[in-house]
Amino acid sequence: MTVLLELRDVFKTYGTGEAATRVLRGLSLQLDGAEMAALLGPSGSGKSTLLTILGTLMKPTSGSYTMLGQDMIAGGDNELTEFRNRHIGFVFQFHNLLPDFTALENVIFPTAVREGRETNAARMRGRDLLSRMGLSDRINFPTANLSGGQKQRVAVARALMNRPELVLADEPTGNLDSASAIQVMDLIAQINREEETTFLISTHDEKIANLCRRQIVVGDGVVTG
Amino acid sequence: MLYALKIATRYLTANKAQTALLVAGVAVGVFIFIFMSALIGGLAEFILSRTVGDISHITIAAEADDPALLFSPDGQVLIATERSRIRAATLTDVATWVPMIEALPGVRAVSPQITGAGFLTRGAQTDQVSVTGVEPGRESVILNLSGYMVEGDVRLGSGLVVLGRDLADDLNLSIGQTLRLQSANGGTAALTLSGIFRTGNGGIDGARAFVSLSTARTLFAVPQGVTQIEIKLDDLNTADAMALRIRALTGLDAVPWTDGAGQLREALNAQAQTGYFLKTFALITIVIGVASALLLSTYRRRPEIGIMRAMGAGRGFVVFVFVTQGALIGMMGGITGAALGYLALLPFPSREAFRSGTLPMDITQGSYGLAITLTVIGAILASILPARAAARVDPVTAIGQ
Numbered sequence A: 001m002t003v004l005l006e007l008r009d010v011f012k013t014y015g016t017g018e019a020a021t022r023v024l025r026g027l028s029l030q031l032d033g034a035e036m037a038a039l040l041g042p043s044g045s046g047k048s049t050l051l052t053i054l055g056t057l058m059k060p061t062s063g064s065y066t067m068l069g070q071d072m073i074a075g076g077d078n079e080l081t082e083f084r085n086r087h088i089g090f091v092f093q094f095h096n097l098l099p100d101f102t103a104l105e106n107v108i109f110p111t112a113v114r115e116g117r118e119t120n121a122a123r124m125r126g127r128d129l130l131s132r133m134g135l136s137d138r139i140n141f142p143t144a145n146l147s148g149g150q151k152q153r154v155a156v157a158r159a160l161m162n163r164p165e166l167v168l169a170d171e172p173t174g175n176l177d178s179a180s181a182i183q184v185m186d187l188i189a190q191i192n193r194e195e196e197t198t199f200l201i202s203t204h205d206e207k208i209a210n211l212c213r214r215q216i217v218v219g220d221g222v223v224t225g
Numbered sequence B: 001m002l003y004a005l006k007i008a009t010r011y012l013t014a015n016k017a018q019t020a021l022l023v024a025g026v027a028v029g030v031f032i033f034i035f036m037s038a039l040i041g042g043l044a045e046f047i048l049s050r051t052v053g054d055i056s057h058i059t060i061a062a063e064a065d066d067p068a069l070l071f072s073p074d075g076q077v078l079i080a081t082e083r084s085r086i087r088a089a090t091l092t093d094v095a096t097w098v099p100m101i102e103a104l105p106g107v108r109a110v111s112p113q114i115t116g117a118g119f120l121t122r123g124a125q126t127d128q129v130s131v132t133g134v135e136p137g138r139e140s141v142i143l144n145l146s147g148y149m150v151e152g153d154v155r156l157g158s159g160l161v162v163l164g165r166d167l168a169d170d171l172n173l174s175i176g177q178t179l180r181l182q183s184a185n186g187g188t189a190a191l192t193l194s195g196i197f198r199t200g201n202g203g204i205d206g207a208r209a210f211v212s213l214s215t216a217r218t219l220f221a222v223p224q225g226v227t228q229i230e231i232k233l234d235d236l237n238t239a240d241a242m243a244l245r246i247r248a249l250t251g252l253d254a255v256p257w258t259d260g261a262g263q264l265r266e267a268l269n270a271q272a273q274t275g276y277f278l279k280t281f282a283l284i285t286i287v288i289g290v291a292s293a294l295l296l297s298t299y300r301r302r303p304e305i306g307i308m309r310a311m312g313a314g315r316g317f318v319v320f321v322f323v324t325q326g327a328l329i330g331m332m333g334g335i336t337g338a339a340l341g342y343l344a345l346l347p348f349p350s351r352e353a354f355r356s357g358t359l360p361m362d363i364t365q366g367s368y369g370l371a372i373t374l375t376v377i378g379a380i381l382a383s384i385l386p387a388r389a390a391a392r393v394d395p396v397t398a399i400g401q
């Protein structure tokens, strides 16, 4: 298996002095292409922090991070934004979609923002992704009118839009009922098989974690299992 | 950036009531701007037409020859004058100069005149008058005599005189009656009253007599040439420059109306300054309104901005989305305000028909294009601060995982 990314000896401390919270303390982690991994650990253990660093939305206090052979620490804001757009997809727990836009408009955002307009090719891929998510009848729906499970499936479709190598999902099923949660996980598993996209999914749910081939547990600022 | 424009438009249409309110606020500012422009412009026009409209914009008067100075052997200065030279100050080459000046672009009319003081006598009543001899056909080119006629005919001919209402009443004259005009240097003429005018200006209505150039020529013993040339321009604001040009062209002492009109200019300037002041405030109100509304919108949309940034939208893109919103609001508010301003100015009388007692609004001086342009620029400037705030939104805290 090819190495997709590698974190080495990463520290992350929030705040300074008395108020300093040392969340990551020398964490190292390697993810390969086409992996499907769950990220586990007690609340406050630093799962979201780790995903944010992996997503290049935040830099670690120290340590190294390479993805696709590129140094992710040195990059400037524009470089990292461009890199994220091409190589990393996100699914968050809340605030996932742009509320004033339809499902399709949300899905094709990552392509449209790069190309400066919404092309027909992008719309075709967007429709295709939405139907794979079982949302063919919700393509032009305002996202405000979608159910929670539908919203998360739209978010997954959007994360896949630019065919990224890595999708980071922070508790994507956290506020879904178990049936919707299983449905979303099935879709993720299917995409992972078919498109060899690497998924890293943080969760508190053992059942969700067991649907992944690999489980990564964080505790005390390092990977413990 | 077509896509940023789409997102900006969507943001504005997503909250129609708020956008409409914001556009209305901008429109009110623009409305005030236009109303002030029309009022200040109209007032200036009104004041100028009342004070300068009926006078010559550039006057060329014959230079009274300075008396020759003689020095007596013991050093006393003697002034040598001859009686015959008193009236000798004339512009002799009128036939060449008038067509030359008339040919200049921006010159509306030229009136060669012979002027002087005289006495009007009818029966036992005598009145002092200032006599103006003008070429028949040019009676109305400087002072709009034909517009002020209340009786009779403006056309001057040999043996005819046109007087103001006050003067005619004072001498108890009516059209067709005769009177005697005696010039200060002795010439006399028997004239028939052919027309009566009323300008509303007592100095003109009670003390001016208009006769034909040839009548004035005999009356004032000016065998050739004229004593002054009056010039009317298309735009009275060009008087200074035109006077210089005429001087250069003819070598004559052309004097613009602005010489000695310092107070009027100061008053007009002060008025214009007041206008700028109020218009600036209207613009500042627009800028503050747009800036605060967009800042609020930036705050409300923080999570979305975070999402967009995470999905690969650069800072520049976010800036563009918010600046475009500002520009769109400015454009819509500007156009709405300009249209409302125009409609509100329609009922006011046109500049030719200003009446005392009404606001002299000039619909043609609304500065509509300027108002819209400044508003769009102002709204764009106003959106820079919110746009920068939006671009600095940290995706991590905004998404709030």
Ligand SMILES: Nc1ncnc2c1ncn2[C@@H]1O[C@H](COP(=O)(O)OP(=O)(O)OP(=O)(O)O)[C@@H](O)[C@H]1O
Binding pocket: A014, A015, A021, A023, A041, A042, A043, A044, A045, A046, A047, A048, A049, A050, B401
């Ligand atoms: N911006 C911040 N400033 C200060 N402290 C922070 C900040 N973000 C997170 N923390 C702290 O860092 C620690 C790790 O937070 P993080 O959100 O990564 O945990 P988590 O494993 O995702 O927890 P959960 O399972 O509850 O989502 C927590 O103690 C949290 O309070």
Ligand SMILES: [Mg+2]
Binding pocket: A047, A048, A049, A170, B401
């Ligand atoms: Mg978390």
